[in-house]
Amino acid sequence: MKEINTEAIQGMIPKREKDSHKATYGRVLVIGGNEEMGGAIILTASATVYSGAGLVTVATAKVNHTALHARLPEAMVIDMYNNDRLLKQLATATVIVIGPGLGLSPESLTILKSVLEHVTKEQRLIIDGSAITLMAIHNLKTPVAKTTYTPHLGEWQKLAHLKPTEQNETLNIQARKELKAFVVLKKSRTEIYFLDEAWKNSHGNPAMATGGMGDTLAGMIAGFSAQLKNYRFAVISSVFLHSKIGDDLAKKQYVVLPSQIIERIPNEMKEFSTKFIF
Numbered sequence: 001m002k003e004i005n006t007e008a009i010q011g012m013i014p015k016r017e018k019d020s021h022k023a024t025y026g027r028v029l030v031i032g033g034n035e036e037m038g039g040a041i042i043l044t045a046s047a048t049v050y051s052g053a054g055l056v057t058v059a060t061a062k063v064n065h066t067a068l069h070a071r072l073p074e075a076m077v078i079d080m081y082n083n084d085r086l087l088k089q090l091a092t093a094t095v096i097v098i099g100p101g102l103g104l105s106p107e108s109l110t111i112l113k114s115v116l117e118h119v120t121k122e123q124r125l126i127i128d129g130s131a132i133t134l135m136a137i138h139n140l141k142t143p144v145a146k147t148t149y150t151p152h153l154g155e156w157q158k159l160a161h162l163k164p165t166e167q168n169e170t171l172n173i174q175a176r177k178e179l180k181a182f183v184v185l186k187k188s189r190t191e192i193y194f195l196d197e198a199w200k201n202s203h204g205n206p207a208m209a210t211g212g213m214g215d216t217l218a219g220m221i222a223g224f225s226a227q228l229k230n231y232r233f234a235v236i237s238s239v240f241l242h243s244k245i246g247d248d249l250a251k252k253q254y255v256v257l258p259s260q261i262i263e264r265i266p267n268e269m270k271e272f273s274t275k276f277i278f
């Protein structure tokens with residue numbers, strides 16, 4: 001496996017073009033957050049905005065709208081249970097992330113199925129959290145979009161039918177092939193499976209073992225994917241920066257909160273976009 005480290009991500013995060021505008025940096029639709037897990041989608045959406053996505057719209061339960069507006073005024077908000085509104089927004093998105101806090105209810109399944117049916121092959125789709133569990137339980141197929149799954153080991157077990165103790169690189173590559181998608185397998189040393197290569201992270205620490213940390217990563221992957229032409233670079237560099245920020249904070253903190261990672265994203269991106277010459 002190739003190692004994800006400071007040297008490997010050289011040149012992956014470009015400088016911004018002088019004549020660019022917000023549409024240059026993508027339109028992201030972030031879907032999730034039921035009545036009990038609004039925090040998950042606030043973290044995902046915040047990570048997407050702080051990663052620099054041009055325009056971010058959040059589809060979530062109405063009960064979360066006020067909190068989202070108050071916490072993240074940069075984002076627009078729609079009702080995820082209104083299918084017509086959701087599909088209208090979906091059609092304009094360049095990147096979609098679905099699943100954080102989505103829940104496993106019949107209504108959540110309806111939303112997921114509607115998205116899977118209507119995404120296009122040009123769009124990049126990140127499937128996380130509850131959406132992964134729903135895909136596994138209902139045996140749903142990867143859609144035509146350029147798809148990335150972001151399971152933790154428990155979700156990977158459901159999706160790939162591989163227990164954490166049974167997993168190895170060969171079996172994971174095989175499972176990835178059947179899924180026809182990129183896989184970010186989250187653990188203490190996260191692994192990324194592309195079609196023809198696998199990468200292993202060299203950063204991350206147990207201070208990051210807090211609820212919402214994966215929701216945050218999903219938002220970063222979406223935000224990076226909205227801006228970087230190279231989809232693989234977007235996935236690799238977001239996984240790296242998420243854990244690198246976590247390591248920096250853990251030098252002085254017993255526990256690292258997802259919101260603290262989010263706050264540091266713009267500074268770290270600046271550092272990595274200017275440090276290296278293409």
Ligand SMILES: NC(=O)C1=CN([C@@H]2O[C@H](COP(=O)(O)OP(=O)(O)OC[C@H]3O[C@@H](n4cnc5c(N)ncnc54)[C@H](OP(=O)(O)O)[C@@H]3O)[C@@H](O)[C@H]2O)[C@@H](O)CC1
Nearest residue numbers: 037038039040099100101102129130152153154155211212
């Ligand atoms: N603030 C909010 O609103 C928050 C909302 N959230 C949202 O909650 C939703 C459900 O997501 P979830 O990951 O909490 O539950 P679920 O899919 O049932 O998986 C748990 C199972 O997997 C296992 N397992 C987990 N990690 C493992 C590992 N590394 N290695 C091995 N096993 C591991 C674990 O096994 P155990 O250790 O308990 O035996 C358990 O069986 C999702 O939509 C998410 O976005 C959360 O983000 C929290 C903050």
Ligand SMILES: Nc1ncnc2c1ncn2[C@@H]1O[C@H](COP(=O)(O)OP(=O)(O)O)[C@@H](O)[C@H]1O
Nearest residue numbers: 152186187188204205206209211212213214215
């Ligand atoms: N011990 C650890 N060392 C390094 N990274 C960790 C550790 N524990 C958790 N993480 C990271 O935190 C994130 C957890 O993701 P996930 O379980 O989906 O969280 P949530 O669903 O609560 O947001 C992953 O990116 C994982 O790599």
Ligand SMILES: [Mg+2]
Nearest residue numbers: 129152214215
């Ligand atoms: Mg998760």
